[in-house]
Amino acid sequence: MTQPQVHPTAIVAPGAVLGSGVDVGPYSVIGAHVRIGAGTRVGPHCVIDGHTTIGPDNHFYGFCAIGGIPQDKKYAGEPTGLEIGAGNTFREFVTVNTGTIQDVGTTRLGDDNWIMAYVHIAHDCQLGSHIVISNSVQLGGHIHIGDWAIIGGLSAVHQFVRIGAHTMIGGTSSVRQDVPPYMIGAGDSFRPVGINAEGLGRRGFSPADIQALKDAFKILYRRQLNISQAIDALIELQSRQPDQAPTVQALVDFLQASSRGIARP
Template identity: 75%
Template sequence: MTSSLIHPTAIVAPGAQLAADVAVGPYSIIGEHVSIGAGSIVGPHCVIDGHTRIGANNNFYRFCSIGGMPQDKKYAGEPTCLEIGDGNTVREYVTINTGTVQDVGTTRLGDDNWIMAYVHIAHDCQIGSHTVIANSVQLAGHIHIDDWAIVGGLSASHQFVRIGAHTMIGGTSSIRQDIPPYIIGAGDPFRPVGINSEGLSRRGFSAETIGVLKDAYKLLYRRQLSVEQAVEQMAELQQQHPESHQAVQVLVDFLKASTRGIARAQ
């Protein structure tokens, strides 16, 4: 492939599929099973390989390693995948691996995510959209992060952990169990301290709904209830506040699906 936007020192495999306006910087390497959508930029010294499909308007800064094989001793060369959506910013030295056949076989990153320098996203992670993953966050395999979550710098997450939507995790946290939606907290181990009220307000949640979510938080963390008992009482909240039913339902569904247990206040 020849293009005025591809630097002469870059190596683009013949099988790679790049939109006409994709820019590739000096000394970058694009593998034969890679596709990259319109408006995307690959900075200098990047490697993008594996069975990797990248959408439009993504920006990969220098020295990224995208689509490398999973760091899993069980991996035997299967053609697993990486899928990246649109409008993501991926900063320096980020590594994102493909999936494994022990899971769905595909690592996924949604749209409009801000992935800061030195982040590692391991095999089979499923990252939603509009997240912020700060510098040097380390995500082990099979982790799910829902939309609008913020993970502070130097935090590390155990395999199979789920992080709910609209959470805000402080820097240097150790995440060993699931973190329900809307929660704010930090620590080693992670300790919840309340509802991410400011973040929810910025995203258009009404004051009434934020108040109801605070009540749901109290049921979960302040009333000495089991998760099952808290979920039962959340149903009553939903009946009392139908305008907030869906917001509470997101929390209820997360709690019912949790298999690792949720992070608790210490």
């Protein structure tokens, strides 16, 4: 077992738990309710606070502020939390806040996410795994983002928005409504223009799956259907292409759960 390495200028509060091989850089501050998993590296001038649990092998570059209280005027000091999985990268000046009791009380990030400089992840956000968030993206509170999503730099996402898995959002976008899985697009407001076929191919989706999703895109956005009618048409598509039914079902499930309405071209 490798002992944690804490720079002499860093401050680790009594009660904090550092796993094997954790490295805490110069002038960083670790709060009393923080637990950091094995092999995680904390760069210089970072602050990790709050009821924050961090898994193994994460890397926080300089000046990150992790586990700060939510930027919500209703917050009254409740012991809400932040949970971060394994193998994530947080570049310089990233901020991630804890949750609120108005939601599940915990902000969560999964594994292998790449969070670039100056990104803000607000209270109660729920992020999956393998997500890329580019420089200066701003996420409002209560946002849900599915696995493998990519969000381009300088984009802003409105609170309570849901972004589906495998989406690709171009830079400088303003996302105000839910973005279904598999979509690609950009704009202010965000406009889907098609299926993220290149990304899906790289992740092992078959040509038949991708074609089924292209057909699904036409149903959702080209046939002038409302959401209920589009769901019925997507279910009918599944019956005609049973091998692709699980892929299309993820889109159906997302539409059925949407409460803000979906982004339109």
